[in-house]
Amino acid sequence: MPKPTAPTEHVLKQSMTVNELRSHLFAAKKARRSQAAALPILEKFRIMEQMKEAADPIRVYRKRQKALTADSPRRD
Amino acid sequence: MANTKGTIQILNRLVEDKVISKYALGGAFGALFYLEPSNTEDIDVFIHLHPSPGGSLVSLKPIFDRLNHHGYKEWAEDKLVVEGWPLQFLPAAKPLEIEALNSAQEHLLEPGLKTWVPTPEHLMALAIDLSRPKDKFRLEQFYGRKAYSPRRLEAILKKHHLEIKWRQILALFEHGPEAYS
Numbered sequence: 001m002p003k004p005t006a007p008t009e010h011v012l013k014q015s016m017t018v019n020e021l022r023s024h025l026f027a028a029k030k031a032r033r034s035q036a037a038a039l040p041i042l043e044k045f046r047i048m049e050q051m052k053e054a055a056d057p058i059r060v061y062r063k064r065q066k067a068l069t070a071d072s073p074r075r076d
Numbered sequence: 077m078a079n080t081k082g083t084i085q086i087l088n089r090l091v092e093d094k095v096i097s098k099y100a101l102g103g104a105f106g107a108l109f110y111l112e113p114s115n116t117e118d119i120d121v122f123i124h125l126h127p128s129p130g131g132s133l134v135s136l137k138p139i140f141d142r143l144n145h146h147g148y149k150e151w152a153e154d155k156l157v158v159e160g161w162p163l164q165f166l167p168a169a170k171p172l173e174i175e176a177l178n179s180a181q182e183h184l185l186e187p188g189l190k191t192w193v194p195t196p197e198h199l200m201a202l203a204i205d206l207s208r209p210k211d212k213f214r215l216e217q218f219y220g221r222k223a224y225s226p227r228r229l230e231a232i233l234k235k236h237h238l239e240i241k242w243r244q245i246l247a248l249f250e251h252g253p254e255a256y257s
Contacts, residue, residue: 030220033112033217033220033221034112034115034221036112037110037111037112037221037223039110039112041108041109041183041185042081042185044108044112044113045080045108047106047113048078048080048104048105048113048115048116048161049077049078049080050077050159051113051115052078052115052116052117052128052161053077053078061113061115070104
């Protein structure tokens with residue numbers, strides 16, 4: 001079984017077993033959460049404020065998580 | 077839009093004005109210092125509340141009066157809204173809460189702005205004590221990220237008789253709901 005890594009479009013297009021795919025997705029989720037936890041505290045404040053204001057706070061959070069693990073280098 | 081830094085500045089002002097002696101951010105905001113952001117509607121603030129001289133009753137009224145004086149008059153249910161965040165003041169009453177508040181760590185947010193947050197182990201112990209679904213979710217985050225010292229947590233849990241509760245929750249994380257049966 002391939003070592004779980006953060007998923008990319010490439011990974012999602014590969015053929016793999018259900019378990020392998022789940023493994024990749026789980027690893028990606030874990031990586032996103034770790035990155036979010038490591039953000040500077042004032043950045044976390046901003047995310048909390050945005051989530052509070054948003055009609056759909058989960059969507060805002062997921063969007064932010066996705067941005068954190070985009071394939072391209074972070075711009076900030 | 078809520079302004080968290082502004083809320084903290086006002087809390088610090090309550091300390092400077094000696095309306096409260098000390099505070100510590102709990103709940104989702106306390107956990108934020110160790111974990112990823114999570115959705116919340118308010119900010120939990122642990123405080124020491126002392127009876128007035130000669131009395132035995134405590135009241136949050138002096139805090140609300142001072143906040144009113146600073147122009148904060150909007151309420152969200154039973155919480156006064158300060159810079160967009162409803163504040164839930166929680167007078168530390170249980171020994172665990174008092175210990176969490178007394179040992180809260182100072183965090184410098186930016187030059188000139190600091191706040192106080194319980195240690196991750198105390199936040200976990202408080203969550204174990206309450207054990208609501210949202211507390212278990214937060215505990216799972218602490219556990220999954222290993223964002224705490226197991227040795228320090230064990231010592232706190234032992235002191236406050238929470239070890240059995242924690243073992244039950246741990247079993248849930250490690251073996252799923254079947255572990256309870």
